[in-house]
Amino acid sequence: MQVTIKDDFDLEKIIDSGQCFRGKCLEDGSYRFISGESVIYLRPEDREAGVYTVSCDRESWETTWFPFFDLERCYSEIAVLESGKHEFVDQAIAHGRGVRLLRQDPWEMLLTFIISQRKSIPAIIKSVEALSEKYGHDIVTEQERLKAFPSPEEMKEATAEELAACGLGYRVKYILDAIQKVNSGELNLKAIAKLPDDVLLEKLQAVMGVGIKVANCIALFAYGRTACVPVDVWIFRAIEKECGGISPFSLYGENAGIIQQYIFYYERGVIGRKD
The missing domain is CATH 1.10.340.30 (Hypothetical protein; domain 2)
Incomplete structure (x- = not known):
């Protein structure tokens, strides 16, 4: 079955965003995710158009995987809405677009x-x-x-x-x-x-x-509480080094947890590798 996702959606970034540890890119270029008893394989067919071949049927896509990938939320709108508030965070949002919060067990x-x-x-x-x-x-x-x-x-x-x-x-x-x-x-x-x-x-x-x-x-x-912000070593480092020791998360309200993911991905994958 094929699905079309007309929003920010990058499986490589999702796997590398520090939130799931059983997602995997396979040798044939497809991506595998496990949720409870369910397994899905997604193969990108047209990344620009957001077309993917998925291994599940329509019912499983809508009941299990649509919520798993948080597809009811428009991340492209969030990226636009939250840009312009903080220079460093704007860079992180631009680099991290495609990351989504997974709703896990x-x-x-x-x-x-x-x-x-x-x-x-x-x-x-x-x-x-x-x-x-x-x-x-x-x-x-x-x-x-x-x-x-x-x-x-x-x-x-x-x-x-x-x-x-x-x-x-x-x-x-x-x-x-x-x-x-x-x-x-x-x-x-x-x-x-x-x-x-x-x-x-x-x-x-x-x-x-x-x-x-x-x-x-x-x-x-697990609970989709998007105002919650985990502060690990990468987020702490971003606050101290890129934000002058002042946490930017109060600027983002209910989207602060999503912004945290953009910052984590950017700080760990780009800034951290420069040092």
Whole structure:
């Protein structure tokens, strides 16, 4: 099936934007994404016109992948609306156009961003795949056999030794705490979706090892809270070096989290490589 996306949409940039760790560009030029039990392969046919061949049917595209890629939101309009407020941010927006926020599974984001602390992106990917291989169940497509990211139930009996073998280091105790809290119902990841941003962030930080940065990552990438701004090493660096130590995010209101993604992509991919 073919789809036409008439908005900013760049799969390479999305994969390289530090928000998802299971998206992949394959040797044949197509792109693969996994969401829960679902897998999609997208092949660009006409990038200028936004035409892609996708491996799913119309119903799956509309119910699973349209929301996953946040296609109900017009990013080209946001880029125009938010330009002209800050010189450096304007550069980041121009360079990052094509990045979109993915709406990912809250449990996967909780564990992934606990793992992400003090790890490079390749190391995060390695640990996420190790967890999936160890605890996840098979997903078989026409192209390959994959592993789903494991559910809380599938990880219920995980041991510290097994998790350490997945390269989690000091984060093992944090992952065990997340498993316990979610399986016991102490943290209901579905129920907290209804909470306002500040309360949502507070609930997420009840998990051992989840500070404000990780909580903001989960809020932004799992719950679509676009006013939330995770400040990692790249964003901190951008604020200090490119913005004179003054955070620009108050200028962008409900779009601040989207602007954060443009800045992350630009700072890490362009500014960081110059130094």
